[in-house]
Amino acid sequence: MALLEIRDVVKRFGDFTAVNHVSLSVEAGEFFTLLGPSGCGKTTLLRMLAGFEQPDSGEIVLDSVNVAAVPPEKRPVHTVFQNYALFPHMTVAQNIAFPLKMANVAADEIKTRVAEVLEDVRLSQFATRYPNELSGGQRQRVAIARALVNRPRLLLLDEPLSALDAKLREEMQIELINLQKEVGITFVYVTHDQGEALALSHRIAVMNKGEVAQLDAPETIYSYPKSRFVADFIGQCNLLDATVKSIGSDRMQIEIAGVGIAETLPVAGAQVGQSGCLTVRPEKIKLGATLPSDDADEVHFKGKVHDCLYLGDVTIYIIELDNGMLVETMLPNSAPGRAKFFDDNDLVELAWRFDAGHFILA
């Protein structure tokens, strides 16, 4: 049985339904992420896991016990708060000792365990400092150490990196991954940053309007988004409106109005004539002045460069298809001696493998 099971949980605030019949389970040792835009219900769900909110209905089962009504201080669950919530009147060591004191751990054991965890987060020399004497990254590590020190069954992290600058954030991401591997504690991580979610998680639950839109491994979420929302929210994605033309056993033909026929993987439940959209990631699209058009596995179209965004390592080309539809593509600037390959209004050809895209039924 899974470590944590959320069963049909509903939470309303007045007329607003923050969490709407959510069910999911988290395995022991997993790095699990709740991802979504602000207001999608991910923080409410996290607060219910911590015990700060009670679900209106449904169960939260931790280690086979329904904890939905257990107050936060009685749950073997600790949280790393968004702004760390370090106690300003306590030193680093006192902050970290706090949960141990609350659990009535003997004084000498507190000492050794605080020293151990300080070692783990490389803050041993800062034990007697106050939080306001630490840098953002150090505070972050104290907050994590404090939440980990008495070995919770579940560690909840509420956008813990959002207060850090970009460079530090990347360092902390690597540290978090390593720390989770080391301690083996289950992490439930909340973020609105899709890059962070993809980089850190074993599995991601993408949330929208109080519901789980998709729950999968990062690669699956990225490559095979199940809905327009997920495709749009995770990374850059071309969404081309189309209708189903014919369905084969391993391929499906769709028609993009005014452009032509494209092949893609068949979708369960699709029927001829049904409309939807084809999702193709920019980096999966080949781009050239001319491209061979005889490969049966490839989808092939012509277009014109509408806009270029030179980003240094890559250039993003926005290609206008015959019907005026815009397609975003991306080419690494790998040719020596050349800044980029095309300019505005160049005529180009684009192609992608039939299984690079993925059709979403409307």
Place this chain on the structure above:
Amino acid sequence: MHSKQSKWLWAAALLAYAFLYVPLIIVVVYSFNDSKLNAEWVGFTFKWYDMLFKNEQMLVAARNSLLIAIVTSVCATVLGTLAGLAMHKYKLRLLPLLVLTPIAIPEILMGVSLLIFFVMLNMTLGLVSVALAHIAFCIGFVAIVVRSRLQGMDESLVEAARDLGATPVQAFRLVTMPLIMPGIIAGALMAFTLSIDDFVITFFTAGAGASTLPLQIYSMIRIAVTPEVNAVSTLLMVLTLCLILLASKLAPSALRAE
């Protein structure tokens, strides 16, 4: 989950509010009681107010209080605003000490030292000595309010005015002044109320020559509890309430400055 806890909190808070208000309500209610004793309710009457307006001493005291309060609030506002500006603008040692100490020490100390001072100068104690004393302790309150207003002001506004061609005096008159005006008004009202309210310092500096409302009330309640005092108290409360309403109209932030 927190409901039990907050029920206790609410109970404690309501008790505190009741503690603050019930005594004053009693004063007001008894001012309309047709009995010489502040005990049993006998019947409704205006006669204590009527007696009050025929009480010559009381009217003189009221006039004196008003006069002193007006003079005090004008002078203390000017001096206090200057002090607030100086304390904000310059690094001074003596001025902040002299401005803040009168507020911090028990009033009686200032009262007796001014008594010695005025007597040594052979000054007749009266309206003038009381006003001089009131100004001295009101300066600090005005200065604090004005300074906190200045501290809340964006320095770059004055710089912007200078940058756009204003002289220092123009920048002060056109930018700083309007921005700290709510603080100055609040300070003036505060000085007015403090002055009209003051008993201790007035007690020592008034001598036999001048009576103010608080002194008059004091001499009345020392002798006996009488409904006439309830009536004058009620009127004073109404006056203060009006002043507060006026303040909230003139400078909404003034009330919060306290």
Place this chain on the structure above:
Amino acid sequence: MAKSNRINKWLISGPPLLYLIIFFAIPSLIMAFAAFRFPGDYGGLLPLIGPNPDTGANELLVTAENWRDYLTFENFGLFFTDSIYVELFAKSFWYAGITTLICLAMAYPLAWLIARSPKKYRDLMILLVILPFWSNFLIRVYAWMIILGPQGYFSMAINQVLGLIGIGPVQLMFSHVAVIIVLVYVHLPFMVLPLYANLEKHDMALLDAAQDLGASGWQRFWKITWPLSLPGVWAGAALVFIPALGMFAVPDLVGGTDGIMIGNLIKQQFLDSRDWPFGSVLSIMLTLAVLLLAGFAALIGRGGKRNAL
């Protein structure tokens, strides 16, 4: 530029500075000096300047030979030789201390509740705390004279309850209890305001964090809220304790002979027995006590601030 700056500085700070030197600093120094002088024949102070018996012209009477007739430490000696004065100081400290504690106990839940209330109600709730404080000080004392007076309903009710358990009627007016009740009443807002200002700034996430880490309701209060509110507690305590210590009107009106404080003694020396030198000694002692307390509070406040911000 630098010169006009200096002129500006004096133009701005000069008038209030001059006023406060004349009407605060000099009187205070005169009073301090008066503590070392003798009382005059008809009260007040023995003059240092007077008509020369020979010429009749006014001149300084103190000379190198006779200064002992004009300056003395005797007044301080009197303070320490008769224990009633030190006892009166101790009693005043006791009254002010009890008053501060009761104010704290009443103000804390109120301030906490206001700080946790929705933002739109907070200003109103605070205004309701300040409002009674804007009514005249004597009115507020007078209100309690009605309540505590023997014909007041409150007095009668208490005596009826006491009568039931066989304790004879007590007089509330003119007692220690009356002094403390009224001192609490007139000073309560001074405790609520700094406490509220402090509690309002507390980060609620800290309480969530403490709860998340296993702290129960009481533990959250004693380990987080209380230590973080100490600067507010000290500020409120200073604002209540110091004026309460120097109070004379309250004990004068409701304390009777039993409930007098330092302030009453000072008033007596200046206005009734007209022994100004001794009155000055008492005032100096009160000033010293206040300065010591203020210094103490500032020291604690600084220690607290370092950790709290």
